[in-house]
Amino acid sequence: MWSQPNIVSLVKGSGEGITPLNAFDQALLNAGIGNLNLIKVSSILPARIKLSTLPEIEAGSLVPAVYSSIISNVAGETISACVGAGFSNDTFGLLYEYSHRGEAKTAEEVVHKMIEEGFKMRKIKIDKIILVSAEHRVERVGCAVAAAILWRENA
Secondary structure, three states: OOOOOOEEEEEEEEEEOOOHHHHHHHHHHHHOOOOOEEEEOOOEEOOOOEEOOOOOOOOOOEEEEEEEEEEEOOOOOEEEEEEEEEEOOOOOEEEEEEEEOOOHHHHHHHHHHHHHHHHHHHOOOOOEEEEEEEEEEOOOOEEEEEEEEEEOOOO
């Protein structure tokens, strides 16, 4: 059984590589999460979770994450990834992610709308939305990644 996370850290990165996997790895390293084993989870933030900078996490740790990534081998193409966190002071929050071939501004607009829709469907009041995005212009094989890392700090 996993412990409920009490910290969420939003990170972003981009990178180049000789293969798609190398580009993805470089983007994760650039985001500060390249030495973690990310476990992709769905999009619910526990109530009273704190937004914080990424804590020191031991290499090889299994870490729940909501993330978006995009890889391209089209030189000169702009790619972007975004993750957003919606917080409610009354209850739990939501995470949404999106990536596309284009500017980060567009990805941010899409994620913002997704968060609003998610809260509306649940009839929950949004108190704060935080977005983080990575934009990358491809040279050979490029990747952009944005992630929400969920972690338990023992208090």
